[in-house]
Amino acid sequence: MREALELATWETLYMVGWSALWTVVLGLPLGVLLVVTSRGHLATVPALNAVLGAIVNIGRSLPFIILLVAVVPLTRTLAGTSIGPNAAIVPLTIAAVPFFARIVETSLREVDAGLLETGQALGASRLQIIRKILLPEALPGLVAGITITVVALISYSAMAGVVGAGGLGDLAVRRGYQGYETDITVACVIALVALVQALQSLGDFLARRLTH
Amino acid sequence: MITLSDVHKTFRARRPLFGAKKPDVHALNGVDLHVQPGEIYGVVGPSGAGKSTLLRSINLLERPDRGSVIVNDQDLTTLSATKLRHARHDIGMIFQHFNLLARSTAIENVALPLQLQGLSKTQRRQRAAALLERVGLADKLDAYPAQLSGGQKQRVAIARALAVQPKVLLSDEATSALDSETADEVLALIRQLRDDFGLTVLLITHDPYVVRSICDSAALLQDGRIAQAAALTELTPDSPLARRLKIATLASETTGSTRHRFVDVPEVSYA
Numbered sequence: 180m181r182e183a184l185e186l187a188t189w190e191t192l193y194m195v196g197w198s199a200l201w202t203v204v205l206g207l208p209l210g211v212l213l214v215v216t217s218r219g220h221l222a223t224v225p226a227l228n229a230v231l232g233a234i235v236n237i238g239r240s241l242p243f244i245i246l247l248v249a250v251v252p253l254t255r256t257l258a259g260t261s262i263g264p265n266a267a268i269v270p271l272t273i274a275a276v277p278f279f280a281r282i283v284e285t286s287l288r289e290v291d292a293g294l295l296e297t298g299q300a301l302g303a304s305r306l307q308i309i310r311k312i313l314l315p316e317a318l319p320g321l322v323a324g325i326t327i328t329v330v331a332l333i334s335y336s337a338m339a340g341v342v343g344a345g346g347l348g349d350l351a352v353r354r355g356y357q358g359y360e361t362d363i364t365v366a367c368v369i370a371l372v373a374l375v376q377a378l379q380s381l382g383d384f385l386a387r388r389l390t391h
Numbered sequence: 392m393i394t395l396s397d398v399h400k401t402f403r404a405r406r407p408l409f410g411a412k413k414p415d416v417h418a419l420n421g422v423d424l425h426v427q428p429g430e431i432y433g434v435v436g437p438s439g440a441g442k443s444t445l446l447r448s449i450n451l452l453e454r455p456d457r458g459s460v461i462v463n464d465q466d467l468t469t470l471s472a473t474k475l476r477h478a479r480h481d482i483g484m485i486f487q488h489f490n491l492l493a494r495s496t497a498i499e500n501v502a503l504p505l506q507l508q509g510l511s512k513t514q515r516r517q518r519a520a521a522l523l524e525r526v527g528l529a530d531k532l533d534a535y536p537a538q539l540s541g542g543q544k545q546r547v548a549i550a551r552a553l554a555v556q557p558k559v560l561l562s563d564e565a566t567s568a569l570d571s572e573t574a575d576e577v578l579a580l581i582r583q584l585r586d587d588f589g590l591t592v593l594l595i596t597h598d599p600y601v602v603r604s605i606c607d608s609a610a611l612l613q614d615g616r617i618a619q620a621a622a623l624t625e626l627t628p629d630s631p632l633a634r635r636l637k638i639a640t641l642a643s644e645t646t647g648s649t650r651h652r653f654v655d656v657p658e659v660s661y662a
Contacts, residue, residue, distance in 0.1 A: 297490040300450055300561075301504045301551075302479035311503060316494055391494050391535040 183350060184366055190345035191374070194264050195332045198271035202328060206276040207321075209235070210283025211309060221295060221305045238277035243335050246270050247342060254342075267344035271335055279328045286320030287313055319389040326382025330375050337371075347371050392559060392591040393426040393449060398458035400444050400615075418444040419455065420615035426608070431585055431592040433602035435635050436612035442595040445612060446563050449593065450482045451475060463558055480508070483552030487564035489544040491536040497523060497547045498532040504554045522550040526580060542573035549580065553588070560585075562594035566601060578605045599636040611635050 209231065215221040216228040241249070247270045254269040255261045290313055298308035314321070337348020347367045355364030399421055404413040418441040426432045436442050447453040448460060451467050460467045467478055491500050501519035510518070523532055526546040536544055545565060552560060562581070566574035582605045585592055596602065602609045602623075610620035611632040619632040626633045 291490070293486060293488060293490040294492065296452055297484070297486065299452055300479060300482070300484040301507060302476040302555075303507050304476060307507055311506065312492065316492060318494065389494070391537055 180360075180363060180366070183354065183363070184347075184370065187345060187347045187350040187367065188370055188374075190264050190349075191333065191336055191347045191371075194267045194271060194336050194339055194344055194346060195329060197268045198275060198332055198336075199325070199329045201268065201272040202275040202279050202332070203325060205272070206279035206328075207283055209276060209280040210287065211313075213280060213284045214287040214313075215305070215309065221308060235277040235280055238273065239281070241274075243270070243274050244338050244341065246274055247338060251342075262343040264339075264344045264346075266342050267336065267339035267346075270342075271332055271339065274335055275328055275332050278331060279324060282324035282327060283321060286317040286324055289320060290316045319386045322382060322386045322389060326379060326386075329378055329382075333371065333375060333378075347374075392428040392430075392463065393424070393432075393593060394459075394461040395422050395424040395445075395448070396459045396461075398422040398424075398445075398448055398455045398460065400441075400448060400453055400455050417615055419448065422458070422612075422615070422617055424610060424617060424620065426591055426593055428591050429585070429589055430607045431582065431594070431605050433606035433609040434593070434595045434612050435597070435599060435602055435609060435632075438597060440612045441615045442597075442612055443563065446561055446593065446595045449559075449561055450479050450484060480504075480555045481557045482559045482561060483555075483557035484561040485545065485548045485552050485563065485565045487567050489536070489541075489548045489568075491544055491547055491551075493536055496533045496535055497528060497539070497550075500536070500547055501550045501554055504551060508555060518554065519550070522554055523547070525584075526550045540573070541569050542577055545569065545577050546580065549577075549584070553584065553590075556588070558589075558591060560590050560592045562592065562596075564596055565594065567596065567598065574601075575604070581605060599638075602636055603638065609636065 213228065213231055213235070216224040216231070218225060218228075247267075250270050250273055251261045254266050257269050258265045260266050294312050294316060295308055298312045303311065336344075336346050337351075339346055340349025340352060347370055351364045351367035354360050355362075355367060398419050399417075400419040402416040402418060404415055406412050422441075422445060424434075424445075434442055434445060444453050448455050449462065451460065455468065458468075462478065463481055465478060467475060470478060492503070495503070498516065498519045501522050502515040505515040505518055520529075520532055523529060523546075526549055528543060528546055528550070531539060531543060531547075534543075536547070539547065548565075560581070565581075566577050569577060578601065581592060584590060594601065594606070606623060608620070608622045609626075609632060611618045619630055621630070621632060623636075623638075626636075626638060628638060
């Protein structure tokens, strides 16, 4: 049982870790675009804003379990396989990017418009305002947003067993529930709770450190 | 140094989803304004008169619909985006609520414009430290804005505005959020910096006291137009601007400077 639990924990960390990384890489620029292209912001492009908003909403409204099987062709192209932990990273990322982008959007909107005006008055370019003012000022909120997203990814990853990706959720369902080994289910749940607690504490600590 | 000619700005109301469309706001209706080099020039007027829009049209934070904005012999309305950004380096600006980066220290805030210009880290620190020393904050280099008083924050903002050695300083109600004693200190600092650096200062304020205490010239903005503009020494007591500034009597002092006497507003007692 111990071996199974250890393996499942690693599988979960592997899937969540990689998909979290890709989510930040893709979701952060998307969130920035959602903000700066909106009306009255740095680079107003209402049409682009509406399209991006619609894409994000579609992504957010699909139940993960459906997304997981719906994107199998894309997964095969990107990951080279449609089963296993690597195959889970693609749908996990697709599910988390719109979620994280909305969180980024909210954090960036918290930044006082006066600071953007100050940046313009100082002769900063739009890119400079984003990099030197908008993102640094929103950093504590962004870190908190990453924490929320990673926790959501852990939750999604429980369903990744459908594509044979393993992980704690899969172990709990397949051996624990379907195999009548209740102790395994309990162990998996404890491991998940501990994981989420640890990540949330780390995220809170970082966000606090960054606030002045 | 600054010449506005026939500047118009209208804020068009957007058609709301429900209800009647609000009327467009004609913030500036043909403003003509001329500020001499080295002068401290105050614009006063009732709230809603367009003071803020006027100030923001000088560095084109608000682009006028019509008219020209000439700063330092350059018509800013004709410049490309890149050239406008360069022109803005010559125009410092300070704000009522300071607009400091909350997550940056005083010295980092002052170094920001230098960083935007691509100065090296050592150069930035050196210049920023010297500037903070100049505004009396040598001991607050590494303090965050939250650890500073209002007056100290405005000093940091002034140091930041002057970091790239602008020729013009725009002030948007810079002392309005400060208590009167602190406001006096900040005003004195602005005048001192004007004298030392030969700055041209244009400020907007709702407070007649600010104009009386540091301005050489002033203008009264009403309904998006300059109703009257004059050097304070040439102001007649019965003119609208003088009434706005609550100036009853004026007398040039023997030094020939622009200092002047005024009658203090009587204290109201509610006892």
